[in-house]
Amino acid sequence: xxxxxxxxxxxxxxxxxxxxxxxxxxxxxxxxxxxxxxxxxxxxxxxxxxxxxxxxxxxxxxxxxxxxxxxxxxxxxxxxxxxxxxxxxxxxxxxxxxxxxxxxxxxxxxxxxxxxxxxxxxxxxxxxxxxxxxxxxxxxxxxxxxxxxxxxxxxxxxxxxxxxxxxxxxxxxxxxxxxxxxxxxxxxxxxxxxxxxxxxxxxxxxxxxxxxxxxxxxxxxxxxxxxxxxxxxxxxxxxxxxxxxxx
Numbered sequence: 338x339x340x341x342x343x344x345x346x347x348x349x350x351x352x353x354x355x356x357x358x359x360x361x362x363x364x365x366x367x368x369x370x371x372x373x374x375x376x377x378x379x380x381x382x383x384x385x386x387x388x389x390x391x392x393x394x395x396x397x398x399x400x401x402x403x404x405x406x407x408x409x410x411x412x413x414x415x416x417x418x419x420x421x422x423x424x425x426x427x428x429x430x431x432x433x434x435x436x437x438x439x440x441x442x443x444x445x446x447x448x449x450x451x452x453x454x455x456x457x458x459x460x461x462x463x464x465x466x467x468x469x470x471x472x473x474x475x476x477x478x479x480x481x482x483x484x485x486x487x488x489x490x491x492x493x494x495x496x497x498x499x500x501x502x503x504x505x506x507x508x509x510x511x512x513x514x515x516x517x518x519x520x521x522x523x524x525x526x527x528x529x530x531x532x533x534x535x536x537x538x539x540x541x542x543x544x545x546x547x548x549x550x551x552x553x554x555x556x557x558x559x560x561x562x563x564x565x566x567x568x569x570x571x572x573x574x575x576x577x578x579x580x581x582x583x584x
Contacts, residue, residue: 385449386464388415392446393462393471396455399508400444402488402575403458403475406512414505418448420581421495425456426555427487429572430525430563435552437519437572442490442579457528458488458575461535468535475573476526476562478543483524483568490577504583511578519570525563529555536560 392415399411413420422442429437443456452463459474475486498504527550530536537547540562551558 385417385451388418388448389446389451389453389462389464391415392418392420393453393460395508396444396446396453396460397472400455400460400490400510400577400579402490402512402577403486403573405510406514408509408511410507410509412505413508414503415446415448415498416503417499418446418451419495419497420444420446420506422490422492422579424492425557426527426529426552426559427457427485428527428552428559429485429519429570430527430561431519431522431570433525435527439487439489439574441488442492442577444490444579452531454530454532455490456488456530458486459536459539461530461532463532463535466534468532470535470539473539473542474528474536475575476540476543478524478545478564478568480566481568483519483564483570484573485524485526485571486573486575488575488577491579493579493581496581496583507582509580509582513576515574515576517572517574519572521567521569523563523565523567524570525561527552527559527561529557529559531557533558533560537562 392413395413399413423445425441425443427439427441428435441457443454446453450464454461457474460471462469462471477484496506528536533549537560540547540560545562545564548561549558550561
């Protein structure tokens, strides 16, 4: 009985199968790596969004310049990001002339592309071009009156936190108020802001026409809300002495 020689094609096929398995394993590893990266990015994005939303809520409840008087404390927590203050400008305009200007503090929280800003009594959350208002500004216009609240917040040192666990801060505010009557006129208010769309929507909700303008000396453009018709104007200065403590 004669034996048949082993064909060389069998060896080639075996090698091809080994290479094919190796390629499949390599593709699987790459796919798992890409999936892990995607899941990691999604988890970071969800964590950043949750932090921003929580900080916005804490700022709404902790910085209450219109309703609060005297000294009070509240908590603010986040797992990652930076909390700081920056300077912005608020102007009151009468008959297209700036009659009053205030340099006011804004509280800014930033994490992974998300930003929350407490400015002028309003709390706005933004990410890229998108922005939404958590709490509107203290601006109101009725048939015979125009009222704008100007919130002056003291600057504080920036606070950063990253890693595991949440950082909890105590916000201590001491608030006082002072009202001034402006007399009769046709008024507008201009707020320097990085989120003009959100502020514009709020002014329009109050019945104002809006525009975005740049004033000399400002770092950012201002949203101008114009309230047509003559009204008696009032400005209420809400002075907020802010202190931030680590728990």
